[in-house]
Amino acid sequence: MELRQKVSQDIAKGDVQAAARGLAELWRRESGPAAAAFVVSRFEKLVGEIPLVEQKAAFLRSFTVEPVLPLLRAAAFSSGINLTLQVGDFNAYAQEMLDAESALYRFKPNLAILAVQTCDVAPDLWVQYTDLKPAAVASAVRRAVESFQQWVHAFRERSQANLVIHTLEQPILPSAGVIDGQSAGGQSAAIEDINRELRRLPEQYRGVYVLDYDALVARYGRLGWHDERKWRTARMPLAAEHLIHLAQEWLRFLVPLSGRTAKALVVDLDDTLWGGIIGEDGIEGIQLGAEYPGSAYQALQRAMLDLYQRGILLAICSKNNRDDAMEVLESHPGMLLRPPHFAAMRINWNDKAQNLREIAAELNIGTDTLVFFDDNPAEREQVRNSLPQVAIIDPPGDPLSWAAVLRNYPAFERLTLSPEDQQRTIFYLAERERSQAAHSFGSKEDFYRFLEQRVEVAPVCSATLDRVAQLTQKTNQFNLTTHRYDAQQIAGLTKSPGWQVLSLRVQDRFGDHGLVGVAITCDKNEVCEIDTFLLSCRVIGRTVETALLSFLAQSALARGRRQLAGWFLPTAKNEPAREFYAQHGFSMQTQNGEGSLWTFDLSDQQIPCPEWIQLHAEIGA
C-alpha cells in the first residue's frame, strides 16, 4: 500500500515524473488484475503531463476480452504508451471489417486485433469433427481460410491501420482421441492447415501480423489456460492467472508498433554472463559451459546471440579488471559471445550510470533505448536513480529462467528485419576504437545515502574464523597486501600480543551482504601496522572501505598509537586498491621492488567515517 500512497502524494504534489516511475515500479511488482485498475486510473491523471505515444487499438473479438484490457493498458502505460481502446460486439468482427461505415473504421484505429476462436470461426471442425467426411473437413478448412482472406482484404482497402491476427487454437483433447495423430488429415492437422495459411497473410499485405495464439496457449499449458466455468458463464475462456500473459503477448506487438523498442542490451559480466566472479574465481573457476550450472549462462548467451541476429546491439558494463574479463571473452571455451559481438564495452571501476551514459554516447543512441541487465540489485538501483529513462530488467533469482526473460521482453521485438539489422554491430566495432571518452565522475553521494549502509566491525570469533580465512585466501581485487592465511594461522594471530583480527559485515536496504571484509593489525610501539585490509568485490566502491579505515584509525588512537602504517603490495589483480592509501591522506614513506609503505599521523589528522554509513563496533573504539 505504501507505494500506492506515494504515487497519490506525488500526483497531488504535481511531481509527475516521480508518479510515473512509482506506477511503473508498482506494475513491475504486482502485474495482476487488481493493480492494473489502480495503475491505469493513476496514469490517466498523468496524460498530457508526461511523454506518451498515443495509440488507438480496436478489438475484433469472439470472446470476452474486457478483463484483460486494464492489464494491457497498465502494461502499455508502463512502456510509455497511452492506449485508447474500442471493443467490438461479440461476433460482429466480420461485419465490422467488411462494412466501410462500421464503428471500427469510424474509430480510426492505429491497430486492430482480430481475436477469434476456433469454435467460432470453424465450429464444425471444433465440435462436430467426428461427424465430418474427409471432403467436408477439407471444405471447412477452405471456408475458414477464405473468410480470413476476405476480411483482411477488406480491412486493407478501408484502413491503413496495422492488423494483428490471432491464430486458431488447438483443442485440449482432439475429438477422435489418439487416432487423430495417425494421419495427415486429423482435426489438429486441419486447424494447423488454417494457421499455416494465416501465416502467409503478412507476406501478402503490409502491416498485417500474426500472433500465434495457439503457441501462446501451449506455452502456458492448454489445460491450465482454459477456464471452462468462466467460458460457460461469461464467455471468458482464460483462467485468471493467464490474463497477464495474453496482455503481455499483445504488448509484444504494440511496443514495436509504437516505436518504443530498445536498441541495445547492456549486460554485466560476473554472475550474469557466467556464474562466479572472474577476479576471485579465476578463468578455471567460473561456471560456464555445456554442463549445469554453466549451461544456464550459455542459454542466456544463446538468447543474446538471437537478439544480436535481430539487430539489437550488445554492450558490456562491468566492474572488473579489464584484462581478467577480456581473457574470458576471448578465450574461455564456454563463451558463445566473443568481443566482436559487443558494440561497446565498459569494463572498469567507474559507476555504472556513468558507464551507461558513455555507452549510449559511443553508440550514438539515447540512454532511453538501453536495457540494462545486471544480477546486482544495488547496481540496478543506482542506475534507476541516476538514469530513470534506462529500462532495467530485474532478473529472477534462478539463472535458468534468464534466457526466457530476454526472449519475452517486448522492447526487443521487431516486426520486420532488414539486412542492415544484422550488420549493425560491425559498424559500431569500428567506432569503438575511436572514441575513448574521458571519464567524468558525477556525484555519487545520493546513491550512497539511498543505500542506507550499516557496517559492523567485530573481532574474529570461532563462528567467523573460517570465513575470515577464506576471504584472505580468495580475495584478489580489493586486497592491499594479499597475505593468505588459513584458519589455524588466523587463530594464532588472535592470541599474539598486539595483534587484532577484525571482520566486517555490511548490510544495506537490499539485504545482508554478510561477512565481506577483513582487517588485521599489529601494534608496535607507537605504530599500528595494517597487515591485511581487504573487501569482497561485491561491496567495492561504496565507501565501506573508508568506514573500516576510519574505525582502524579511531581504535588505534584510543589504544594510544600515534601512527597508522600499511603496505600496498601490487599484484596482477589488486588494481582497485592501488590508490587507497593516497586517497585517504596517507604519505608514502618508501618504495621497493615489492611495494610501497604508507603512513598516517594520528595526532593531527582524522579519517572521518562517511556520514551515509552507520558504523557499529562490537569493541571499544
Added chain:
Amino acid sequence: MISRFRVRNGSSCTQKSEHKLTSSLFEQVRTIASDLFDVAPEGITAESSPETLEKWDSVQHLSLVLALEERFHCQLTPEEIEHMHNIGGVVRVLEGKLQSASG
C-alpha cells in the same frame, strides 16, 4: 516488464505464505477492492457492496472474481460468486475456500 512463468496448482486454492504472514485476509481483499473500485482502503468495510460502491458493477464484479482467483490461486464456483454480495461475503467465501484447501 518481465513475464512470469508460473506453475499452475490445479483448481485447489493455495494461499501464498507471504500473504498469510503480512496481513489478514480482510486487509488483502480490501486492497484489491480499493484498486478495482477506486476507493481509499479506509472507505471499504465488510458492508461495502455494489449498492455503496459506485464502480462495483457487473463488469467490475467479473474483474473482482478474476483478481481474487489470481491472487489466491483458486477458481470460484458460480455458487460462491453468488455469495459475494458484499466485502464481508467475499472474505467468508475465501476463508471457506482456503480452509478446505489446507484441511
